[in-house]
Amino acid sequence: MEFPISLKAYGDGPLQLSTDKNFLMFPKLKGMGMLINKKEHIAKLWLDPIFAEFSNINVFPLIYDEKKQRCNILVFNYELAKKRISRIAFEEVGKGRKHPVFRFYDDEDDYVCEVRYGSGTANALQRGLWTNTKNGIKYFDSVTNGWIDYSHIRNAQAPEKFTIKFLESLGFTSTNDRLIIGVLKALNFLDEASIPTQRYFEFLDDSQSKTVLAQGIRDAYADLFRVNNKANEMGEAEVKNKLKTLTQGTKSENVLRLMAMTFAALCKNAEFSKTATTPKQEKPTTVEPAKTTAEESEPKKEKHERKHSFDLAYNIHIELPATRDQAIYDAIFRSLKEHLL
Numbered sequence: 001m002e003f004p005i006s007l008k009a010y011g012d013g014p015l016q017l018s019t020d021k022n023f024l025m026f027p028k029l030k031g032m033g034m035l036i037n038k039k040e041h042i043a044k045l046w047l048d049p050i051f052a053e054f055s056n057i058n059v060f061p062l063i064y065d066e067k068k069q070r071c072n073i074l075v076f077n078y079e080l081a082k083k084r085i086s087r088i089a090f091e092e093v094g095k096g097r098k099h100p101v102f103r104f105y106d107d108e109d110d111y112v113c114e115v116r117y118g119s120g121t122a123n124a125l126q127r128g129l130w131t132n133t134k135n136g137i138k139y140f141d142s143v144t145n146g147w148i149d150y151s152h153i154r155n156a157q158a159p160e161k162f163t164i165k166f167l168e169s170l171g172f173t174s175t176n177d178r179l180i181i182g183v184l185k186a187l188n189f190l191d192e193a194s195i196p197t198q199r200y201f202e203f204l205d206d207s208q209s210k211t212v213l214a215q216g217i218r219d220a221y222a223d224l225f226r227v228n229n230k231a232n233e234m235g236e237a238e239v240k241n242k243l244k245t246l247t248q249g250t251k252s253e254n255v256l257r258l259m260a261m262t263f264a265a266l267c268k269n270a271e272f273s274k275t276a277t278t279p280k281q282e283k284p285t286t287v288e289p290a291k292t293t294a295e296e297s298e299p300k301k302e303k304h305e306r307k308h309s310f311d312l313a314y315n316i317h318i319e320l321p322a323t324r325d326q327a328i329y330d331a332i333f334r335s336l337k338e339h340l341l
Contacts, residue, residue: 009268010133012065017054017076017113018129024050025115025129029102034090046082054078054129063133070147074133074140081112081139099126111135158201162194187216210271217266224263232267236260 020026028050029036036042045051064071084106092100099117106112113131133140159166164178172180184190189200203212217232223246224231224239231239240260244251251259 009062009064009265012063012133014130014132015061015063015076016125016128016130020115020128023127026102026117026127029088029115030090036088037086039086042085042088045088054082061133065147068147070149071144072147073143075143076131077139077141081106084139085112110138112139158196158204160195162190162196186220187213188219189216210269211274213266214270214272214274217263217270218272221263230272231263232270232272236264239263 018025028045028048032041032045036045046054062071062073081104085104086107087105087109089103089105090100091103101114101116103114104112111132113129113136115129116127131139156170162181162184164181167177167180181190181194184200185192185194187199188197189203191197199212199216203209203216205212214232218225221231224242227242227246228234231242234242236257237260240256243259244256247256
């Protein structure tokens with residue numbers, strides 16, 4: 001089966017599988033008692049419409065571990081979890097929790113997942129169905145066949161020229177990976193000849209890398225920051241609407257969505273509090289995703305005039321279960337720092 005899917009990045013640890021926005025899961029469990037450990041009761045729970053989301057989980061996260069410099073793409077195996085869960089226990093407030101939880105354990109008494117209280121007064125992080133990529137790792141399948149070590153990328157010496165060959169030497173051999181060079185040019189990490197700029201070398205300094213990236217984003221998305229000098233705080237939907245206005249309706253909805261996703265992914269790795277709030281005037285460009293097939297017929301003159309912007313789009317198709325594709329849209333941008341070093 002083949003289907004389009006987008007990835008989102010999360011740190012190694014707590015992972016939300018469902019927001020349970022209508023606050024139905026916790027009351028349902030509470031009505032069944034403080035300890036649910038009979039097989040027939042647990043089996044009946046999976047048939048309840050309230051827990052239908054447990055079987056419809058479509059979270060496809062890129063998990064990153066910055067301390068160990070590695071990442072992994074994990075899929076929660078809910079079928080295995082349903083078969084192995086043998087006890088659901090109510091646990092009071094404590095250990096940093098402001099609300100009680102119902103925790104699910106397997107027949108070896110290992111943690112599987114949990115349902116957080118999440119009443120009307122709770123925020124999204126305090127409600128819904130959660131698991132943990134550390135404590136519940138046995139219930140995840142790795143699409144990347146285990147952890148990907150990127151420490152060699154972080155420690156790589158800056159090249160005299162950032163070429164495709166250099167990129168491949170870091171382990172990025174897919175033709176899709178070559179688009180990262182365009183990203184670096186738009187951020188002014190590379191000049192038009194692909195030679196590292198002063199900003200590139202400043203970025204290598206861990207003490208200021210996030211601030212340097214933020215300034216690069218301000219320059220690359222100068223038009224967006226002129227509309228709102230705190231554009232980095234906007235949600236993807238608002239960014240998409242602003243970009244639609246800035247591009248004067250010349251981009252399709254899908255391209256605009258990808259542009260907004262690109263911007264958001266970059267901002268997650270940047271620190272804007274120490275950067276100037278007014279972008280440079282000499283670079284009025286907006287970072288764009290790659291053209292769709294319908295746009296490939298644009299006049300060559302227009303392409304030349306936009307040489308300081310770049311085009312990037314990923315329509316990732318994952319063919320399960322045999323996929324080994326590591327050219328991941330969010331992996332590039334969520335791990336932008338590591339991919340450069």
